[in-house]
Amino acid sequence: MNIKEATVEYLLRLGDSSLIIGHRLSEWCGHGPILEEDIAMTNIALDFVGNATAILTYAAQLEGKGRSEDDLAFMRNEREFRNLLLTEQPNGDFAQTTARQFLFDTYLFFLYEELKSSKDETLNALATKAHKEITYHLRHTTEWMYRLGDGTEESHERIQQALNNLWMYTSDLFDMNEIDQLLIKEGIVPDLLHVKGKWEEHVKKVITKATLKLPETNVKQKGSREGKHTEHLGFLLAEMQYVHRAYPGVKW
Amino acid sequence: MGLENIEPFITLYLVQKKSNPTGLKNLSGLVDKMTTLSTEHIKQILSEIPDPEIPVISIIDLGILRDIKWNGDVCHIAITPTYSGCPAMKIIEDNIKEKLQEAGIDKIKIELVYSPAWTTDWISDTAKEKLRAYGIAPPLHSSVDKGLLLGKTREIHCPLCNSQNTELISQFGSTACKALFRCKDCKEPFDYFKCL
Numbered sequence: 001m002n003i004k005e006a007t008v009e010y011l012l013r014l015g016d017s018s019l020i021i022g023h024r025l026s027e028w029c030g031h032g033p034i035l036e037e038d039i040a041m042t043n044i045a046l047d048f049v050g051n052a053t054a055i056l057t058y059a060a061q062l063e064g065k066g067r068s069e070d071d072l073a074f075m076r077n078e079r080e081f082r083n084l085l086l087t088e089q090p091n092g093d094f095a096q097t098t099a100r101q102f103l104f105d106t107y108l109f110f111l112y113e114e115l116k117s118s119k120d121e122t123l124n125a126l127a128t129k130a131h132k133e134i135t136y137h138l139r140h141t142t143e144w145m146y147r148l149g150d151g152t153e154e155s156h157e158r159i160q161q162a163l164n165n166l167w168m169y170t171s172d173l174f175d176m177n178e179i180d181q182l183l184i185k186e187g188i189v190p191d192l193l194h195v196k197g198k199w200e201e202h203v204k205k206v207i208t209k210a211t212l213k214l215p216e217t218n219v220k221q222k223g224s225r226e227g228k229h230t231e232h233l234g235f236l237l238a239e240m241q242y243v244h245r246a247y248p249g250v251k252w
Numbered sequence: 253m254g255l256e257n258i259e260p261f262i263t264l265y266l267v268q269k270k271s272n273p274t275g276l277k278n279l280s281g282l283v284d285k286m287t288t289l290s291t292e293h294i295k296q297i298l299s300e301i302p303d304p305e306i307p308v309i310s311i312i313d314l315g316i317l318r319d320i321k322w323n324g325d326v327c328h329i330a331i332t333p334t335y336s337g338c339p340a341m342k343i344i345e346d347n348i349k350e351k352l353q354e355a356g357i358d359k360i361k362i363e364l365v366y367s368p369a370w371t372t373d374w375i376s377d378t379a380k381e382k383l384r385a386y387g388i389a390p391p392l393h394s395s396v397d398k399g400l401l402l403g404k405t406r407e408i409h410c411p412l413c414n415s416q417n418t419e420l421i422s423q424f425g426s427t428a429c430k431a432l433f434r435c436k437d438c439k440e441p442f443d444y445f446k447c448l
Contacts, residue, residue: 050337125367
């Protein structure tokens with residue numbers, strides 16, 4: 001695999017994660033627990049889908065096979081997607097969504113911070129842009145972790161349960177293979193071990209302050225790098241890709 | 253014509269000469285066309301394009317328009333997106349094409365430039381005043397620091413009564429770029445243009 005191919009693969013990981021989590025958040029539209037959260041989640045979804053569009057556009061360009069960002073988003077099947085397993089987990093209740101967002105936003109914050117110094121100029125520029133928005137997202141979800149954890153008995157129970165349920169997907173965040181090794185050498189992507197250290201520190205700090213317990217599990221779900229997903233992705237794509245696939249080639 | 257306006261004239265003159273070596277046809281027509289196609293003139297035309305959501309400020313006020321360049325007979329426009337998912341960008345692109353076509357330019361290439369990343373620091377002071385007059389609290393000067401992560405908010409003045417006694421209701425307001433605040437003195441809600 002050459003550097004260009006490896007970069008395209010890596011871009012799919014980034015773009016797909018943003019796309020899938022953007023889709024999940026958009027499912028809250030009209031169903032938010034309060035109006036401000038309905039607006040917040042859809043605003044954040046918009047940031048993510050915009051970010052996904054920019055990244056997948058670059059990936060399609062670099063790939064040079066005549067595919068567009070729409071082809072990548074709507075015409076690939078589950079095994080071709082490279083989004084993190086955490087991102088495809090269902091919204092569940094507001095606590096489940098918050099826990100998922102918090103774990104993912106923290107990861108993205110520290111990952112994109114490193115990508116800001118990528119030797120790939122386009123990736124560098126996209127990361128610099130996205131990092132500013134991610135900072136707002138992280139602040140939002142961190143504050144909700146405190147409100148739910150250090151809130152009522154019910155909110156405390158729900159957010160703890162959500163963290164316990166999602167913890168098994170956190171090892172997938174830091175999985176690396178030969179693509180990472182190749183790109184790390186070129187200075188294009190960071191070593192995820194650096195990101196892991198910072199992620200663990202922030203997550204521990206927030207969970208403790210929210211009066212919650214750090215979950216423990218021996219189950220470590222992985223596989224997103226090879227396109228091996230949980231059962232949820234299939235259903236998500238069926239919904240997300242339906243209109244595009246039902247009307248192939250249509251122009252707005 | 254100032255010196256900076258000569259360049260496109262020369263470019264087109266040379267292009268025309270190369271493709272038409274026996275002589276220049278309609279040189280006077282060419283000169284007429286050229287005087288309306290200078291980058292300064294184009295900038296003026298494009299300064300009439302308002303932000304679709306906030307009609308009191310233009311795309312130049314917002315720092316969205318980054319560059320105007322002639323490449324042969326193709327007009328290259330470089331714009332930078334504000335927020336990643338801003339839906340107004342598409343509308344702005346269409347408006348740019350429309351305005352240029354009205355001015356007689358039909359070979360247009362619009363390029364999205366991501367670097368340097370757009371920042372609210374590019375919004376001019378006059379534009380900030382226009383925002384305030386419109387009822388939107390303008391962005392403070394950014395300083396990206398961990399303060400945001402730790403949840404520190406800055407003092408935002410109410411654009412209606414100028415009181416500093418305001419509170420943040422939600423970091424996410426009516427559009428991707430705005431947050432929702434409330435004035436505790438005059439009791440009115442207002443949008444704050446977020447620092448990015």
